[in-house]
Amino acid sequence: MSKNDFDTIIRRATDLRAKYRNLELQHHGTEWTVEEDALAYLTDAGLVGRNVMAQQERWPKANAKADLEHKLGENIWWLIVLANRSGIDIKEAVDNFLNKTEKLLV
Template identity: 50%
Template sequence: MELKACRDRSIKIREQYHQLEERFHGSRWTVEEDTLAFLTDAGLVGRLTMAAQGRWPSEEKDRLAAKIGECVWWLAVLSQRQDLDFAACVEQFLEEKEKELKE
């Protein structure tokens, strides 16, 4: 999947969650709350990776792929909420690392 398509689909899904937040809580989550949710999922990637490697007891090892996908989703959403181009963020990072590693 192209990063632009990933971003576009992610934003549509996030909008649906915003509607649920407004209905159940009277307001949308802030960007800070979204960031905390991302960090929670990133932590779960760590635990599920440890579980998959036999280093942490868990019955939910099969959730690792979905949690990795959810973290990418959050990053697409967070970049949009910060007025950043998701694909450009990834491209810039990769270019910087490639340049650093060539030196």
């Protein structure tokens, strides 16, 4: 994936979060806090674990692969959203993590 592709994904993720914000305002009168976004992410992260179990045939569930694919994508979306709302450049964060960790494992 090129840098431009990741930029497009980030833009689409933030655009989608803005649409959810509009729904939150419509239904609740306020936008979710960053903490509520983090809790939603953690809930979805837990579902990745259950979907991996299902995909590996350790937990009964129909559509295990499709559900796992969806939750993996959703978790990446949440990480982009949380980084954005926290004022963190997700591209820089990932690059810094990879650089630091690669140096540790040389």
